Amino acid sequence: MSFEPKIIGFLCNWCSYTGADLAGVSRIKSAPNVRIVRTMCSGRVDPAFILKAFQLGADGVVVMGCHLGDCHYQEGNYKTIRRIPFLKRLVKDFGIDPRRLRLEWVSASEGDRFAEVVNEMTEEIRQLGPLKLYVHNERKNGQPAKAEVH
Amino acid sequence: MVTVNIDGTRIEVIEDTTILKAAEKAGIWIPTMCHCEYFEPYGVCRLCSVEVVRGRRSRIVTACNYPVRAGLTINTNSDRVKWIRKVIMELMLSRWPNVKVVKDMADKLGIEKPRFVSLERDEATDACILCGMCVNMCSDVVHANVLGFANTGIQREVVLAFHERSDQCIVCGACVSVCPTGHIKMVVEDYKGKKPEFTLGPKSAISVPSLQAVPRVPVIDTNSCIHFKTGGCEICSSVCEPNAINYDMKDEVVELDVGQILVATGYDIFDASVMAQYGYGALDNVYSSLEFEMMLNSTGPTGGKVLMKNGKEPRSVAILHCIGSRDTNHHPYCSRVCCMYALKFAHLVHDRTDAAIYQFYIDMRAFGKGYEEFYTRLLDEGITMIRGKAAEVVEGTWSDSHERSLMVRCEDTLIGRFREIPVDMVILCNAIESRKDSDIVKRLFSLSKSPDGFFLERHPKLDPTSTTTDGVYIAGCAQGPKDIPDTVAQASSAAARMLSLISKGEVEIDPIRAMVQDEYCSGCRICNNLCPYSAIEFLEDKKISHVNEALCKGCGTCVAACPSSAMTGQGFTDKQILAEIEGLMV
Numbered sequence: 088m089s090f091e092p093k094i095i096g097f098l099c100n101w102c103s104y105t106g107a108d109l110a111g112v113s114r115i116k117s118a119p120n121v122r123i124v125r126t127m128c129s130g131r132v133d134p135a136f137i138l139k140a141f142q143l144g145a146d147g148v149v150v151m152g153c154h155l156g157d158c159h160y161q162e163g164n165y166k167t168i169r170r171i172p173f174l175k176r177l178v179k180d181f182g183i184d185p186r187r188l189r190l191e192w193v194s195a196s197e198g199d200r201f202a203e204v205v206n207e208m209t210e211e212i213r214q215l216g217p218l219k220l221y222v223h224n225e226r227k228n229g230q231p232a233k234a235e236v237h
Numbered sequence: 238m239v240t241v242n243i244d245g246t247r248i249e250v251i252e253d254t255t256i257l258k259a260a261e262k263a264g265i266w267i268p269t270m271c272h273c274e275y276f277e278p279y280g281v282c283r284l285c286s287v288e289v290v291r292g293r294r295s296r297i298v299t300a301c302n303y304p305v306r307a308g309l310t311i312n313t314n315s316d317r318v319k320w321i322r323k324v325i326m327e328l329m330l331s332r333w334p335n336v337k338v339v340k341d342m343a344d345k346l347g348i349e350k351p352r353f354v355s356l357e358r359d360e361a362t363d364a365c366i367l368c369g370m371c372v373n374m375c376s377d378v379v380h381a382n383v384l385g386f387a388n389t390g391i392q393r394e395v396v397l398a399f400h401e402r403s404d405q406c407i408v409c410g411a412c413v414s415v416c417p418t419g420h421i422k423m424v425v426e427d428y429k430g431k432k433p434e435f436t437l438g439p440k441s442a443i444s445v446p447s448l449q450a451v452p453r454v455p456v457i458d459t460n461s462c463i464h465f466k467t468g469g470c471e472i473c474s475s476v477c478e479p480n481a482i483n484y485d486m487k488d489e490v491v492e493l494d495v496g497q498i499l500v501a502t503g504y505d506i507f508d509a510s511v512m513a514q515y516g517y518g519a520l521d522n523v524y525s526s527l528e529f530e531m532m533l534n535s536t537g538p539t540g541g542k543v544l545m546k547n548g549k550e551p552r553s554v555a556i557l558h559c560i561g562s563r564d565t566n567h568h569p570y571c572s573r574v575c576c577m578y579a580l581k582f583a584h585l586v587h588d589r590t591d592a593a594i595y596q597f598y599i600d601m602r603a604f605g606k607g608y609e610e611f612y613t614r615l616l617d618e619g620i621t622m623i624r625g626k627a628a629e630v631v632e633g634t635w636s637d638s639h640e641r642s643l644m645v646r647c648e649d650t651l652i653g654r655f656r657e658i659p660v661d662m663v664i665l666c667n668a669i670e671s672r673k674d675s676d677i678v679k680r681l682f683s684l685s686k687s688p689d690g691f692f693l694e695r696h697p698k699l700d701p702t703s704t705t706t707d708g709v710y711i712a713g714c715a716q717g718p719k720d721i722p723d724t725v726a727q728a729s730s731a732a733a734r735m736l737s738l739i740s741k742g743e744v745e746i747d748p749i750r751a752m753v754q755d756e757y758c759s760g761c762r763i764c765n766n767l768c769p770y771s772a773i774e775f776l777e778d779k780k781i782s783h784v785n786e787a788l789c790k791g792c793g794t795c796v797a798a799c800p801s802s803a804m805t806g807q808g809f810t811d812k813q814i815l816a817e818i819e820g821l822m823v
Contacts (some may be wrong), residue, residue: 127793
């Protein structure tokens with residue numbers, strides 16, 4: 088059986104989530120590998136969420152927000168665009184290929200683009216193979232480690 | 238005020254009024270050939286000569302520029318005056334026997350045949366009669382000073398300086414319009430300016446944009462107004478009695494504080510010149526739907542008549558549906574209104590001309606109340622419906638003759654044949670598309686657009702008038718192509734929604750917002766600068782940050798940035814999102 092990557096997608100409520108919804112409504116076929124977490128804004132995506140997702144066994148993480156200048160909250164996505172490249176350098180030090188983390192702009196009207204991003208990313212992660220981290224070896228009976236909440 | 242006696246009538250006028258004006262007030266006609274109220278009296282035709290009697294002396298003066306004084310007695314119809322006018326008119330008639338204004342004036346003065354034979358006899362009907370109106374217009378009114386007289390005596394003529402083209406000429410056409418004989422003509426050559434929006438006919442520089450304009454006031458097109466080119470003219474303000482014309486008015490930006498906004502920015506029509514196969518902009522008598530609508534308007538350039546460029550009625554008219562809409566190369570959506578206005582066009586063309594009418598359609602979409610009935614009625618009127626989108630419009634010849642016309646080529650899918658139909662006029666039903674500046678409007682109000690380019694509603698079925706931005710509503714073609722009844726319905730709904738909020742007096746806000754847990758906040762103030770709404774304030778006494786709940790929109794940018802996790806996002810707390818991720822990974 089071929090490897091099916093697990094990808095966590097953080098989608099902003101106003102553009103990307105609506106775009107994903109549009110992709111669904113329009114019956115655009117896309118890979119089922121992206122599991123979506125809705126946030127109000129891509130600026131809400133705490134870098135800790137992304138690291139936690141990798142820790143819990145996600146093979147990739149994609150953050151989607153509105154195009155620059157189109158943010159529902161004026162400038163939330165500008166905060167994101169500063170955080171994610173920084174985080175990419177950080178995950179490298181954890182032994183995670185930075186290609187496993189993506190930042191994409193998908194507007195509410197771009198259902199086809201959502202599908203395109205999802206398919207492309209799924210294919211790329213599939214090429215990269217499953218993410219193997221030290222923490223993953225500590226899973227008990229195949230169960231993922233419990234998320235620690237402060 | 239002074240009292241003067243004109244032909245035995247005593248009349249009171251302001252001192253220094255010209256005799257011509259005084260006579261006009263007294264209802265006495267004085268013939269003139271060179272007088273125009275827009276510039277100073279010129280006194281060159283001498284036709285307005287009258288006899289002024291002062292005491293025992295009497296003399297002949299020109300009425301147009303002689304100011305009245307107290308006690309003047311003026312004879313406009315004495316034998317001496319009549320004799321002078323007769324001589325002047327005979328001289329003019331002998332020189333320009335075929336010019337209409339000269340003949341008319343001679344008729345009025347009772348001259349049948351001049352006694353003189355002119356050496357400079359000019360048989361032309363549009364000869365220059367040297368009235369000088371164009372010269373005065375150009376210098377006194379337009380202030381361009383391009384035209385002038387050259388030579389004297391019988392060699393006198395109106396010329397451009399050095400008989401050469403002048404860069405000073407602003408091509409205003411004032412000389413053309415004032416010329417009584419039509420001697421000066423407007424010639425269009427090498428037109429390189431911007432093409433006006435509608436090219437159906439000339440328009441004056443000051444005009445009411447449309448009869449339905451609200452408020453219905455004229456506007457000045459500063460690009461073609463003489464005043465804005467040379468500082469002269471001002472004829473419109475001189476004839477405006479309430480002095481309503483203000484040339485110094487500028488566009489101004491007015492800032493208003495409002496609580497709610499209805500975005501009803503409308504639509505643009507698809508530029509059919511992009512589809513070169515239909516010849517719009519290249520072939521004559523190919524019109525866009527809006528241009529044809531303007532032609533049908535009774536106040537339009539043709540007065541509501543359906544006319545070709547050569548002024549004749551068309552023998553057949555083709556109406557081409559779906560130009561730019563239902564077309565994967567341009568707009569995949571249906572513009573909804575075209576089928577019905579195409580039928581209306583057909584009905585009106587049928588009503589006003591004897592032309593044969595062809596409709597080239599993909600599908601007839603007569604979806605509204607009473608629409609299908611109108612469609613069947615049109616079929617009874619004898620309109621030819623051809624199912625098949627027209628492929629192209631080319632220049633062709635009319636039936637069996639060699640007369641040039643247009644030809645529409647298409648596939649008639651009902652008979653399964655390729656057809657070529659000669660027509661005189663083609664009307665394109667352009668697609669409705671979103672406004673060219675809709676991206677700017679979109680950003681201004683934080684709206685979204687659907688793939689077709691129109692503004693996105695909050696929910697296509699349950700909330701079609703509001704948007705994802707609170708307090709901003711959309712209506713009409715800004716939201717998507719729709720006809721007038723649908724637009725009215727949507728706009729009324731939006732207005733009702735807005736009024737309900739106004740009458741309520743308070744607004745409900747989403748419970749999704751950020752909150753500071755005071756005991757964890759270290760007062761680092763990182764969040765303060767992040768907030769796009771300035772909703773986070775720093776409490777100096779407690780040395781912690783505080784979220785103003787009325788201003789916060791709940792984006793969560795501050796929550797993600799808080800280094801001590803003191804900031805929590807209601808509905809999207811760290812705990813909730815982490816639990817969500819955990820759940821997704823199972």
